[in-house]
Amino acid sequence: MEVKIYRPSKSAMQSGRAKSQDWVLEYELKSARTPESLMGWTSSSDTLNQVKLKFPTLEKASAFAEGKGWGYTILQSHERKIVPRNYVDNFKYIPPEEASA
Numbered sequence: 001m002e003v004k005i006y007r008p009s010k011s012a013m014q015s016g017r018a019k020s021q022d023w024v025l026e027y028e029l030k031s032a033r034t035p036e037s038l039m040g041w042t043s044s045s046d047t048l049n050q051v052k053l054k055f056p057t058l059e060k061a062s063a064f065a066e067g068k069g070w071g072y073t074i075l076q077s078h079e080r081k082i083v084p085r086n087y088v089d090n091f092k093y094i095p096p097e098e099a100s101a
Contacts, residue, residue: 001070002028005061007077023061025053025072 003025010020027048036043055061058074065072 001068002073003065003070004028004073004075005058005065006075007058009077022054022056023058025055025061025065027051028073 005023005025007023008020010017027046029044029049030046031044033042033044035041053061053064055064062072062074
């Protein structure tokens with residue numbers, strides 16, 4: 001069985017980063033999702049897709065997968081790039097570029 005381990009990104013709908021600190025172990029898809037003919041809902045015969053396990057560290061998540069004998073893929077998270085700026089830079093005048101004629 002194959003699983004992927006990743007750290008979720010911060011939600012765009014919230015300003016906090018509380019739910020992006022844990023590592024998530026998630027099963028890989030075994031069957032494709034298809035739209036249901038009557039209601040149009042997306043369905044799949046693979047119910048393991050709904051299971052997400054959270055771990056405080058990457059080491060604990062990978063140790064859990066190894067203990068179960070599962071193959072795993074680690075997806076590295078993209079760290080935030082913080083550009084230090086001064087408060088006064090928010091109000092700095094930047095002249096418009098001159099139009100070439």
